[in-house]
Amino acid sequence: MNLAVAAQIISFLAALVLLSAFGMLVQRRMYGLIHLFAWQGLFLSISTAVVGFVAGKHHLYISSVLTLSLKVVLLPYILHVLIQRLKIQKEVETVVNVPMTMLIGIALVIFSYHLTAPVREISTLVTRSVLAIALATVMIGLLMMITRRHAVTQIIGFLAMENGLFFAATSATYGMPLVVELGVALDVLIAAFIFGIFFFHIHTTFDSLDVEQMARLKEGD
DSSP states (O other): OOHHHHHHHHHHHHHHHHHHHHHHHHOOSHHHHHHHHHHHHHHHHHHHHHHHHHHTOTHHHHHHHHHIIIIIIIHHHHHHHHHHHHTOOSOOOBSSOHHHHHHHHHHHHHHHHHHHHHHHHHOOSTTGGGHHHHHHHHHHHHHHHHHBOBHHHHHHHHHHHHHHHHHHHHHHHSOOOHHHHHHHHHHHHHHHHHHHHHHHHHHHHHSOOBHHHHHHHHHHO
């Protein structure tokens, strides 16, 4: 594969990753959030495989399959089951309105491009152009955690941040060592199970997963 063509494919997939991050930022339906998270995982998986092919890093193929199975299949399934068990049907509530959240997200993208400009100028990697998008994805995931009032959506924001960090590692250094990637994947999976258990206990105790309502109950005590 020609390096120029590979760079264009990776840049296109990076744009889709960023677009899915913005989609999650403005999405009001819980199931829509999970579907967008799965799509983001798919784009990330394909991008990792392309980088592995171009760079000749065979361990990235394993990372791609791992991302596909974990971020596209297993975690969305766990989140689906969690929402069904907790009977969460209402729209996602936000602390900041959607237009303002979008403006903040755009500002974070601009800031990411400005911050990574020196690195992109000296880097010779085929993935150097997507480093800013990876950083922006991390920041948008953090913004999602801050602006959402529901505990489940905050966890999806945390997982989106992890997607951005993985994308940044792939863009900056052609991926972390395989042992580290396997350890991170296992940590994320265990965290998802622990979050699920906590959510069941919180929902049973407070009859809500709205962070603001739980804070008011705590103040009332």
